[in-house]
Amino acid sequence: MTRLSVGAPLALLLLSSGVFAQSGxxxxxxxxxxxxxxxxxxxPAPWLQRAIPPQGVWEVPSIGGAHxxxxxxxRKTGLSVPPETxxxxxxxxxxLGEPDVRLDLxxxxxxxxxxxxxxxxxxxxxxxxxxxxxxxxxYLAVRAPDWKEPVFHRFEMGMRGDWRIGGTAYRLDFDVSxxxxxxxxxxxxxxxxxxxxxxxxxxLELQKKSYITGAAASLGRHHYRFFHADDVDSSANPTxxxxxxxxxxxxxxxxxxxxxxxxxIVDASMVxxxxxxxxxxxxxxxxxxxxxxxxxxxxxxxx
Numbered sequence: 001m002t003r004l005s006v007g008a009p010l011a012l013l014l015l016s017s018g019v020f021a022q023s024g025x026x027x028x029x030x031x032x033x034x035x036x037x038x039x040x041x042x043x044p045a046p047w048l049q050r051a052i053p054p055q056g057v058w059e060v061p062s063i064g065g066a067h068x069x070x071x072x073x074x075r076k077t078g079l080s081v082p083p084e085t086x087x088x089x090x091x092x093x094x095x096l097g098e099p100d101v102r103l104d105l106x107x108x109x110x111x112x113x114x115x116x117x118x119x120x121x122x123x124x125x126x127x128x129x130x131x132x133x134x135x136x137x138x139y140l141a142v143r144a145p146d147w148k149e150p151v152f153h154r155f156e157m158g159m160r161g162d163w164r165i166g167g168t169a170y171r172l173d174f175d176v177s178x179x180x181x182x183x184x185x186x187x188x189x190x191x192x193x194x195x196x197x198x199x200x201x202x203x204l205e206l207q208k209k210s211y212i213t214g215a216a217a218s219l220g221r222h223h224y225r226f227f228h229a230d231d232v233d234s235s236a237n238p239t240x241x242x243x244x245x246x247x248x249x250x251x252x253x254x255x256x257x258x259x260x261x262x263x264x265i266v267d268a269s270m271v272x273x274x275x276x277x278x279x280x281x282x283x284x285x286x287x288x289x290x291x292x293x294x295x296x297x298x299x300x301x302x303x
Contacts, residue, residue, distance in 0.1 A: 133183025
């Protein structure tokens with residue numbers, strides 16, 4: 001491991017490449033999305049000052065030649081974060097001030113499973129929404145009035161489903177065309193024996209309705225909707241919630257009306273009383289911690 005002292009003046013600039021480069025008298029590390037250019041001669045950014053560990057030392061893997069660098073928190077925990085989550089853990093963060101956002105986790109737990117969108121049946125209204133697994137996979141979550149929990153269908157070619165709701169059979173169909181943008185593909189539900197759908201909306205329309213059910217969370221110039229939900233157990237048949245693991249999901253609508261929704265997903269088990277830093281691939285760095293009363297405190301470190 002290479003040990004980098006951060007007691008001296010340093011400047012940290014977040015980049016997206018992953019190579020080691022040397023130019024003149026300066027060496028720099030261009031690290032993948034979470035750490036990057038470290039060089040002497042400039043005062044540290046305010047968020048970096050708050051993030052410096054008490055011992056004044058960070059550890060990164062040693063580099064020989066041109067190699068991408070994995071941030072040490074990943075190496076220490078053995079966690080492999082898939083790119084679909086759009087989040088890289090950075091490890092403990094110290095010397096934080098007041099949080100920018102406070103979120104009541106118990107009040108928000110699985111709230112989006114109720115009433116984002118849906119359709120009416122003789123047995124009552126069936127809820128439809130979008131939910132994410134901890135691996136970043138999007139699912140259609142469906143919950144009928146007489147079901148204890150929702151069932152999930154992963155958005156993919158050939159997505160199908162058959163349900164019984166109040167004694168009546170319903171069929172889920174996913175109308176996909178290579179000539180349409182992905183967000184314009186259509187989710188349809190048919191009642192048994194009928195040709196006209198009882199539900200028909202594009203993914204984008206469902207995204208918009210699901211998005212507004214989240215709690216507003218503004219962090220600097222980024223405006224998110226926050227969701228707290230169980231993971232998805234894809235080994236079950238049908239696919240169901242996995243209460244053993246929960247996700248903290250921040251969704252940003254980066255392109256209003258264009259389907260530019262991005263989900264930033266953190267495994268809730270990684271966040272506790274000690275603040276942890278996370279880099280979102282939209283360029284924002286945040287810290288999160290929980291309080292004894294179940295509140296999630298979120299800090300914008302990109303200031």
